[in-house]
Amino acid sequence: MPQTPAAEPRPRDADRSQRDILDAALGEFAAHGLGGARMDRIAERAGVNKRLIYYYFENKDSLFLAVLERAYEGIRGEEQGLNLTQVDPIEAIRRLISFTWNYYIAHPEFLSLLNSENLHRARHLKQSAKVRSMHSPLVQTLAGVLERGHKAGLFRAGVDPVQLYISIAGLSYFYLGNCHTLSTIFDRDLLGAKAQVERLSHMNDLVLGYLVRD
Amino acid sequence: MPQTPAAEPRPRDADRSQRDILDAALGEFAAHGLGGARMDRIAERAGVNKRLIYYYFENKDSLFLAVLERAYEGIRGEEQGLNLTQVDPIEAIRRLISFTWNYYIAHPEFLSLLNSENLHRARHLKQSAKVRSMHSPLVQTLAGVLERGHKAGLFRAGVDPVQLYISIAGLSYFYLGNCHTLSTIFDRDLLGAKAQVERLSHMNDLVLGYLVRD
Amino acid sequence: MPQTPAAEPRPRDADRSQRDILDAALGEFAAHGLGGARMDRIAERAGVNKRLIYYYFENKDSLFLAVLERAYEGIRGEEQGLNLTQVDPIEAIRRLISFTWNYYIAHPEFLSLLNSENLHRARHLKQSAKVRSMHSPLVQTLAGVLERGHKAGLFRAGVDPVQLYISIAGLSYFYLGNCHTLSTIFDRDLLGAKAQVERLSHMNDLVLGYLVRD
Amino acid sequence: MPQTPAAEPRPRDADRSQRDILDAALGEFAAHGLGGARMDRIAERAGVNKRLIYYYFENKDSLFLAVLERAYEGIRGEEQGLNLTQVDPIEAIRRLISFTWNYYIAHPEFLSLLNSENLHRARHLKQSAKVRSMHSPLVQTLAGVLERGHKAGLFRAGVDPVQLYISIAGLSYFYLGNCHTLSTIFDRDLLGAKAQVERLSHMNDLVLGYLVRD
DNA sequence: TATGAATGAGAATTCATTCAT
DNA sequence: TATGAATGAATTCTCATTCAT
Numbered sequence: 001m002p003q004t005p006a007a008e009p010r011p012r013d014a015d016r017s018q019r020d021i022l023d024a025a026l027g028e029f030a031a032h033g034l035g036g037a038r039m040d041r042i043a044e045r046a047g048v049n050k051r052l053i054y055y056y057f058e059n060k061d062s063l064f065l066a067v068l069e070r071a072y073e074g075i076r077g078e079e080q081g082l083n084l085t086q087v088d089p090i091e092a093i094r095r096l097i098s099f100t101w102n103y104y105i106a107h108p109e110f111l112s113l114l115n116s117e118n119l120h121r122a123r124h125l126k127q128s129a130k131v132r133s134m135h136s137p138l139v140q141t142l143a144g145v146l147e148r149g150h151k152a153g154l155f156r157a158g159v160d161p162v163q164l165y166i167s168i169a170g171l172s173y174f175y176l177g178n179c180h181t182l183s184t185i186f187d188r189d190l191l192g193a194k195a196q197v198e199r200l201s202h203m204n205d206l207v208l209g210y211l212v213r214d
Numbered sequence: 215m216p217q218t219p220a221a222e223p224r225p226r227d228a229d230r231s232q233r234d235i236l237d238a239a240l241g242e243f244a245a246h247g248l249g250g251a252r253m254d255r256i257a258e259r260a261g262v263n264k265r266l267i268y269y270y271f272e273n274k275d276s277l278f279l280a281v282l283e284r285a286y287e288g289i290r291g292e293e294q295g296l297n298l299t300q301v302d303p304i305e306a307i308r309r310l311i312s313f314t315w316n317y318y319i320a321h322p323e324f325l326s327l328l329n330s331e332n333l334h335r336a337r338h339l340k341q342s343a344k345v346r347s348m349h350s351p352l353v354q355t356l357a358g359v360l361e362r363g364h365k366a367g368l369f370r371a372g373v374d375p376v377q378l379y380i381s382i383a384g385l386s387y388f389y390l391g392n393c394h395t396l397s398t399i400f401d402r403d404l405l406g407a408k409a410q411v412e413r414l415s416h417m418n419d420l421v422l423g424y425l426v427r428d
Numbered sequence: 429m430p431q432t433p434a435a436e437p438r439p440r441d442a443d444r445s446q447r448d449i450l451d452a453a454l455g456e457f458a459a460h461g462l463g464g465a466r467m468d469r470i471a472e473r474a475g476v477n478k479r480l481i482y483y484y485f486e487n488k489d490s491l492f493l494a495v496l497e498r499a500y501e502g503i504r505g506e507e508q509g510l511n512l513t514q515v516d517p518i519e520a521i522r523r524l525i526s527f528t529w530n531y532y533i534a535h536p537e538f539l540s541l542l543n544s545e546n547l548h549r550a551r552h553l554k555q556s557a558k559v560r561s562m563h564s565p566l567v568q569t570l571a572g573v574l575e576r577g578h579k580a581g582l583f584r585a586g587v588d589p590v591q592l593y594i595s596i597a598g599l600s601y602f603y604l605g606n607c608h609t610l611s612t613i614f615d616r617d618l619l620g621a622k623a624q625v626e627r628l629s630h631m632n633d634l635v636l637g638y639l640v641r642d
Numbered sequence: 643m644p645q646t647p648a649a650e651p652r653p654r655d656a657d658r659s660q661r662d663i664l665d666a667a668l669g670e671f672a673a674h675g676l677g678g679a680r681m682d683r684i685a686e687r688a689g690v691n692k693r694l695i696y697y698y699f700e701n702k703d704s705l706f707l708a709v710l711e712r713a714y715e716g717i718r719g720e721e722q723g724l725n726l727t728q729v730d731p732i733e734a735i736r737r738l739i740s741f742t743w744n745y746y747i748a749h750p751e752f753l754s755l756l757n758s759e760n761l762h763r764a765r766h767l768k769q770s771a772k773v774r775s776m777h778s779p780l781v782q783t784l785a786g787v788l789e790r791g792h793k794a795g796l797f798r799a800g801v802d803p804v805q806l807y808i809s810i811a812g813l814s815y816f817y818l819g820n821c822h823t824l825s826t827i828f829d830r831d832l833l834g835a836k837a838q839v840e841r842l843s844h845m846n847d848l849v850l851g852y853l854v855r856d
Numbered sequence: 857t858a859t860g861a862a863t864g865a866g867a868a869t870t871c872a873t874t875c876a877t
Numbered sequence: 878t879a880t881g882a883a884t885g886a887a888t889t890c891t892c893a894t895t896c897a898t
Contacts (some may be wrong), residue, residue, distance in 0.1 A: 002656075021416070032233060034247075034249075034250070034332075038872090040870095048879090049881080050232050050872095051875095052880075060872070104236050116247075117334060117395055118392050124399075125395055126398055130397065135399045135400060160412070160416065162400055162402065169383070169390025170389060171381055173388045175384060177332055185349045199377065206381060206421070206424045207420070208257070208421045209370075209424035228430075231862085252887090254889090263865095264863090269430060269862075271887080273890075274890090450718050460677065460761075461675055461677050461761050463676075463677030468891095479860085479895085479896095480858060481726070483858080516857080544675075544761070546757070547758070550825075553826050553827070559826075560827065573858085587842065590828055592706065594816060594817050595813055598817060609767055611764075613773060621770045630806075630809070631809075634848065636854045638851035654876065680867075680868095682866090691883060691885080693870085693871090693884055693885080694883060701868080702869095
């Protein structure tokens, strides 16, 4: 089907076009996965001629990587605003849990994108130097929190920050990313307001129940 | 690619053919997702004429559902062999954690399948009466364990078995299902023998650290 | 899809099976045309294993011819019951018009079958000695009616019975066979009771208005 | 059969491409019916990449409708050139009969297309707003002719223009559209020069013999 | 006479991508 | 920078027909 020509030709704005394409691609990849995403639909969503996508992004895979990098930038950027180093350790853990939970809720596309990338065995991510560098600060920050907590006699010793980070992420990720199958399987609404409060509280209990020693 | 004719004609065995198709489809769907899976490749993997797939399974989606149902049957079936009701509560929790972990490691396709189904918002699963009925026994068993633990003065009160089950699954699921991106991001081997032991021990510590009250 | 096995196996009755197949095929060919007809559906409609169709009728084309021959037998058989030679000429013409009209209404599949056969340039019919032999009596009968009418001073001279027969058939055929397009085009119901009476009366007026000389 | 690449690349002309596709499709649909038509062959006939058909026409059915609409435009357009309002009523009827006859002879595909559309119960036509509007002028013109004829004391009263139009069309349509089966059945050449003259004369006699009152 | 299992060839349609301007 | 036209290679699915019992 010939692309319906826009009433007015798109004003020539390179940045804007690229952003629109990335936004559209994010939605499409999240909704259908890499294999199910359609370049046609991305163009349509973006209000851009299909050919323009290839002008800016070499091909579907490159576009996917660009989307993925931008998504990681997003979450890591916000994470840095948490100031975990400046609050007491227990509060820091609470913040990290809440943040992760809320971020996943606010950005379900991020979960979806990760799913896709894992299905493809991180094929795209492995090509990205950018992403790797984003993560060490996070681990260091968390390590610092754990150490402070231990020194203050609050937390147990010997907790690996990477393990803990993965656990915290996993507790939210599995619940939210798999909520469609889970709510079908358990025949229970997992996303209602009450359910959300309960889950967040369960996760805090679980992690702090483990960490805190009295 | 023209299908290379089998040296010998396939013996006529309806059950065997269906099983072979399901096996092949499981592998293909796990490797490429629903959208990326190719019916051609499934036929080839199964050593079956492509047409036969449509003879037994209406179309790609029905086939996917059949695969999914069989996968759930698999894990739920093994879970029932755990005899959680017959061991002491702490041991029961340990068993469940280990089992989940080991099952995911032994059946990475299962994780992949879940990912795909969630990407599609449980579209297939929702049509399956079968699956729902598989899960209530599991929740009841876990509820029993928690209650026994509490009555014995071991476990804290008020733990929701569904929340706990989701947490236990999520701790393994996220680690294993996202190990490709995670190991890239954290630049660390997550699947070596030592790493596996560490993760399992971390998960046990986490869950039991939370549950057990002294 | 494997054919759902009948609860009880079909009793072995060769004649009955063949008749069922022909009935089913008539419906299917009429509904979808030769190209659109499906052997699967014919088997299903007939309540017969698909393989049995090939046992009795060599292939789709042979089956179509068999259906066609039986359809011609049907109309020619009934036509002979009209006794056109035994009533006065005007009544004979009326009878022929009414009969044609009513037969087409009662057997819309017959029209559809003719359409299909013409689309295929009478490919099947040309192979059938049977059908050819059925038609000469009809022309002779009509020729007799016209001659009697002329001798009685009622009808005009020089009317070609074949032309007239084709005209009479055509007046009903086009109206009924094309009623779907015609009623769409003219935005008018052509099959209501009143419309049917009007058409029949129009056709009688037309043909007799032409034939009868006063 | 791999498409033989055109020696020269096709010049980029959207209108021309669409026209070529429609021409090719008309031939193919007429020759094989909707069900028997092959998109591959249409592409080949049109000298166009198969994909281009889908670029301009959504799918086979849409293409069929487009062809059908163009066919109706063709005949209705020429009909308007007959100037039936400007000649005496008898001549007008003669012109309409001759035109219909000659148009069907010159455009056998038109008959075939109608057949197909009726087999499908005007499924496509019913979606077309366009077609309905083409036909009211025709009916009005014919009504005018009949009225003029009656007022001049030439024609009988009370003739329904739609009935008459259908009859005129039917007399040619059945003869020409079914000539393959008819000539097989009656064992008589229906398309030779002499036969054509005879049929045209028969139709004029029939219709005017009915209409004209002396 | 009757049937469930199996298939090769081909059908419509889709898709990422490139051409020409 | 932007776009409408065009395409080759797949991809899912269909269909008449045959095999084996």
